[in-house]
Amino acid sequence: MPELPEVEVVRRGIEKWVRTRTVESVQVLDPRSVRRHVDGVLDFEESLTGCTISSVGRRGKFLWLGLAGLESETVLMAHLGMSGQLLVEGAEAPDEKHLKVRLSLSQAKDYPDELRFIDQRIFGGMFLSSLVPTKDGLPGGVGVQEPLIPQAAAHIARDVLDPYRSAEDLYVALRKRSTELKRAILDQAVISGVGNIYADEALWQSKLSGLRKTATIRRPEVQRLNEALIDVMTRALAAGGTSFDSLYVNVNGASGYFARSLNAYGREGKFCLRCVENGVASVIRRDAFMGRSSYTCPVCQPRPRVR
DNA sequence: CCTAAGACCTGGCTGC
DNA sequence: TGCAGCCAGGTCTTAG
Numbered sequence: 001m002p003e004l005p006e007v008e009v010v011r012r013g014i015e016k017w018v019r020t021r022t023v024e025s026v027q028v029l030d031p032r033s034v035r036r037h038v039d040g041v042l043d044f045e046e047s048l049t050g051c052t053i054s055s056v057g058r059r060g061k062f063l064w065l066g067l068a069g070l071e072s073e074t075v076l077m078a079h080l081g082m083s084g085q086l087l088v089e090g091a092e093a094p095d096e097k098h099l100k101v102r103l104s105l106s107q108a109k110d111y112p113d114e115l116r117f118i119d120q121r122i123f124g125g126m127f128l129s130s131l132v133p134t135k136d137g138l139p140g141g142v143g144v145q146e147p148l149i150p151q152a153a154a155h156i157a158r159d160v161l162d163p164y165r166s167a168e169d170l171y172v173a174l175r176k177r178s179t180e181l182k183r184a185i186l187d188q189a190v191i192s193g194v195g196n197i198y199a200d201e202a203l204w205q206s207k208l209s210g211l212r213k214t215a216t217i218r219r220p221e222v223q224r225l226n227e228a229l230i231d232v233m234t235r236a237l238a239a240g241g242t243s244f245d246s247l248y249v250n251v252n253g254a255s256g257y258f259a260r261s262l263n264a265y266g267r268e269g270k271f272c273l274r275c276v277e278n279g280v281a282s283v284i285r286r287d288a289f290m291g292r293s294s295y296t297c298p299v300c301q302p303r304p305r306v307r
Numbered sequence: 308c309c310t311a312a313g314a315c316c317t318g319g320c321t322g323c
Numbered sequence: 324t325g326c327a328g329c330c331a332g333g334t335c336t337t338a339g
Contacts, residue, residue, distance in 0.1 A: 003333095032316080036335090061333075082332050083317080098317090121317050123333060179310065188334080196332065291312090292332060 002080040004159055004193030005236035007061050010086050011143060015056040017088040018065065018115055022052045022106040033100035033119055036077075036152070037127035047128055048076060048103070059141035059162070060192025062153040064129070066144070073131040075150050078117065081124025087116045101126055127152070138164045159193035160229045161237075167226040174214045174222060181217065182210025182294060185229075194229065197265045198236065200295045202228040204264035204274075209301045210294055216304070235261070264295040272297035 002010070026045040028034050037044045047070065055066035057075070063086075064075040078086060087096075090112045091104070101117040117126055129150040134140050140149035142162065157173065158165035173190045174181070182203060185194050194202070203210050205228035208221060239261070263273055268286040275282040275297060282299035 035315095079333080081316090081334085119316095121315095121332085123316065177310090183310090186333090290332095292330090 002061065002082075002084065003195035003198050003233075003236075004060060004161065005198075005233050005239075007058055007063055007080060007193075008142065008161070008237055009240055010080070011056050011058045011063055014086055014088055014115065015143070017111060018053045018105065019055065020052065021108060021111070022069075023048050023050065023103050024106055025049055025104040027102040027104075028100070029095075029102065030100045030122070032122050033117065033125045034127055036125050044126075044128065047074075051076075053105075055144055057141045057144040058159075059149065059153050060156050060159040060188055061195070062141075062150070062156070064150050064153075073148070074128050075131060076126060077129045077150055077152055078126050079124045081119060081121065083121040084117065084119040084124030087118060088112045089114050089116055129153075136164070156188040156192040157190055160191060160233045161193070165191075167223050170226050171217075171219055171222040174217050177214040179214055180210060181208060181212040181214055183290065184214050185210075185225075186290075191229070193233065196292050196294075197262070198229070198232050200265045201232045201262060204295075204297060204301060205232060207300050209296065209303045210289070211303050213304065264297070267295055272300060275299050 026048045028041045028045060031041045034041055034044045048067075051067040051069040053065050054068045057064050057066060061079060063078045063080070065078070066075055078084070080086070083098075091114050093114075096116065096118045098118050098120040099116055100119050100122075103115040105111075105113050105115060107113060117124075119125070129152040131148040132151045132154050134147045134149050137147050139145050139147060141153075141159075158169070170191055174184055177184045177187075177190065182199055184190050185199050185202070186196065199210070202225060206221070206224040208225055264284060267284040270284050272280075272282045272284055280299055282297055284295055284297055287294045287296070
């Protein structure tokens with residue numbers, strides 16, 4: 001399940017293989033994977049053909065390829081959704097079972113000549129998006145210098161690892177909301193790149209309950225949460241991203257292995273490792289939340305009082 | 308304006 | 324063994 005670290009692994013992984021290369025042909029094998037391209041499959045294929053890839057940018061979980069050769073400033077957006085992969089492969093490699101889009105690239109010595117988008121659950125997709133100025137005049141995301149952001153990602157906040165974001169930004173965004181803490185950090189307009197897994201990990205690490213109301217959050221708590229978010233994401237990135245089912249595979253085809261160092265997510269019924277260290281035998285619990293699961297320690301992440 | 312719930316998807320798993 | 328139904332989850336859309 002790609003969250004920010006996995007998407008950044010992909011961004012770094014494909015950058016050197018695709019930058020400066022020209023898209024010679026485009027093949028959409030499943031129109032559902034380009035459904036966000038409002039002008040249709042044919043327009044997607046025709047517009048992209050002949051473009052040269054100039055950069056690979058990212059904000060949160062949105063990835064984009066900068067394009068030269070189009071009249072207006074437009075980028076190729078890619079979102080991996082739940083199960084998406086971007087692979088750089090030779091044309092001779094057999095089509096993957098869930099291959100959705102194939103970009104054939106100009107020949108380059110010792111470089112594979114296809115960029116493939118593979119997606120089983122089709123929550124992800126590709127589409128073209130025009131660039132708009134950033135609201136703060138600062139670079140649009142990781143991998144880009146210009147103060148431009150794809151229109152389709154302009155509404156989301158800077159992500160956890162964005163150097164132009166601060167703990168105070170997070171505090172301000174949280175205090176503007178009137179909802180629960182976990183719901184808020186999963187809202188990409190508050191802070192981007194956080195999904196269900198790393199939300200639980202960062203809340204556990206900062207000893208905060210996701211049920212806390214954002215209106216009651218104090219600066220020191222946000223400071224702790226912010227540090228935890230950065231720490232969790234940084235460690236996951238160093239490990240090459242997390243993988244649970246075999247759906248997520250990084251650009252080299254190898255699964256990430258951060259999953260084995262998770263402290264909360266997926267650990268229902270197991271001891272809270274921090275409490276055990278303190279001589280307390282508390283057990284991680286799972287609760288339904290927004291149609292998914294939340295994993296928490298009932299002892300070190302005290303729930304707010306209900307009135 | 309805000310927040311919350313529903314829809315989109317497939318395939319692995321569970322239970323009858 | 325077969326099959327219906329549940330579950331996973333990010334983001335957009337719709338409802339309140």
